Amino acid sequence: MATIRDVAKIAEVSVSTVSLAFSSPGRVSPRTLEKIRAAATAVGYVADPLAQSLARGRSRMIGFVVGNVGNPFFGDIRRELENYALEHEHFVLITDSSGKTDRERDLIEHLIGLKIAGLALAPSSFGPDYVNFVESIKVPMVCFDQKVAGIERDFVGSDNFLAGAMLTEHLLQLGHRRIAFIAGPQHMHTASERYRGFVETMASAGVEVNPNYVVDGQFTRSAGYEAAMRLLIQPERPTAILGANNAVALAALQAMQELGFSCPDDISLAMIDNVQWSSVITPRITMVVQDTLQLGNIIARRLLHRITDPHAASEPPQDFVLAPKFVPGNSCRRI
Amino acid sequence: MATIRDVAKIAEVSVSTVSLAFSSPGRVSPRTLEKIRAAATAVGYVADPLAQSLARGRSRMIGFVVGNVGNPFFGDIRRELENYALEHEHFVLITDSSGKTDRERDLIEHLIGLKIAGLALAPSSFGPDYVNFVESIKVPMVCFDQKVAGIERDFVGSDNFLAGAMLTEHLLQLGHRRIAFIAGPQHMHTASERYRGFVETMASAGVEVNPNYVVDGQFTRSAGYEAAMRLLIQPERPTAILGANNAVALAALQAMQELGFSCPDDISLAMIDNVQWSSVITPRITMVVQDTLQLGNIIARRLLHRITDPHAASEPPQDFVLAPKFVPGNSCRRI
DNA sequence: GATAATGATCGAACCGGTTCGATAAAGTCG
DNA sequence: CGACTTTATCGAACCGGTTCGATCATTATC
Structure with missing residues (x-):
């Protein structure tokens, strides 16, 4: 060479x-x-990029840290970021924490050791220790998906309150009153906001929420399955189930199928967030989806702005919150 | 610092x-x-890892290059590799070529610039130019998924002939004779082997393959949809469709649903490779799946062996071919 | 007890770039 | 035409490590 x-x-x-x-x-x-x-x-x-990075004290690489790169939500965002970064001669290093906070921390420290120019992070945790850690990162960064209280950084995400409210309103309009909610981990901003959207919309409509109808699905398939089963064995079953994310909703669908319930004839189902092959799942689930391409685009622009513009460091952090989109399916019937 | x-x-x-x-x-x-x-x-x-890499001429990072990190097949392999690498104090850099050969080449050159210790590559192309390029890579590497003629490197993959043959035999046993095949790009080893498995099994059973029943789905959703439509509009329709991968098979299911055909009552369906939410897709598709965990494990071991063992460079390349597994569903009926 | 082998430590060169102050040549101005 | 800028180029120090041959003090060998 x-x-x-x-x-x-x-x-x-x-x-x-x-x-x-x-x-x-x-x-x-x-x-x-x-x-x-x-x-x-x-x-x-x-x-030699390595020698350059060593001498300059920074590279032209961008770190991308999420909990599951296989999730199509993160996939779309990643693709947008990669394309935009490439146009600006930056290179994206993808890493996957598997949702584990320790692993995430290791990855981030590794990336910082590599003198990355910037970091796009989907936070996996919360709380003072975590906030301190994230705040200690001095690299230009943009957080997305999960808004964490106390982290003073740019944030890009969707209006999760609205997402929960939209589907709740839809079910109410179809005549449902016995609506169940499979919630996510309440310490997560996305989960608590979606839940709040459900609760407040129900309250506005003057419909009481049956406490037995609110179960915890942890945003995971297995916990969602269990939670759904708990709903389905109740003597007075809900007429509709609202899943706080795709995993718990599809787990609920599976549970319904296994017990012999028909969706939407017996029970209606709606969910937040898409999955890859949703169009071949019967019935097509009514859902609210995030504008992943737009989110990815904003993340990319904002991060590269922070990286390339020397004045950017003094700009205060900003939140970008996008409205989700309603996608009708045939999993909700009028009653 | x-x-x-x-x-x-x-x-x-x-x-x-x-x-x-x-x-x-x-x-x-x-x-x-x-x-x-x-x-x-x-x-x-x-x-400082950067200074170390510069001085040593090699880092402790492993490059992972695939066409689509969102594909759960690659996801499982990635996870295995990450875990194993971590145990051996190596760090995996994930990259996504989006299936584009130019991009793949850029990524690999970038990674080599970073002085990666090793490379796990799912080849995206074939032909002399491509082979020359891959052969020119002097970093320890393991290829997987796609076996490319002419590349003299370790290879880890599944027996794709067997995968095609197993499903064909299954359909034959159920009494099907008019079996259609939605093929992948024939220059890809996986695709041609699966096709060969289909053709030879049909021949062994003395069943003639109707040329109109073999269509090209390019392993993509859109081409698969078109190919399936071509099958479904024929006056003498096949009684069963065999999709050479998950994308074309599910696209076929969608096409069937849209035209009002019932699966398996009107047409049976089988596919090679799983998808994430297959258990909630109605009907559950009968399929043959690859042992992704085992594949990932072998890739990881082999690559780290090549990286850490100084004698490994002289070892000749080796092929590791695993048998796929049959997973019954209810998408194939006896006729 | 002289000689060889062994072990611990060091200095200097090196990996391949960047950056900044110095210097010399060229251009500007009154 | 002399004083003052500006422009082009250079040398040297630096980024933060590794590596190898040299040195010197011990220990083993005969």
């Missing part, structure tokens, strides 16, 4: 001039610039 | 001794080792 010294020797200039020629070509005379470029192509010189 | 020179100063030894103390503690006297360790913890010294 050719080094900068090889190029300097061939072009008959100093090493520092070669370095200058590549970083700010305008500050080198046209003649020497030409010589240097010719020499560089002759030996096939490409700057 | 504390550097190695800070530690050296405090421990009153030379910089090289500190370096030695961390890389091979046995070659330093117990007394000085203790002094150095104490000094290191006192100032919170952690070696």
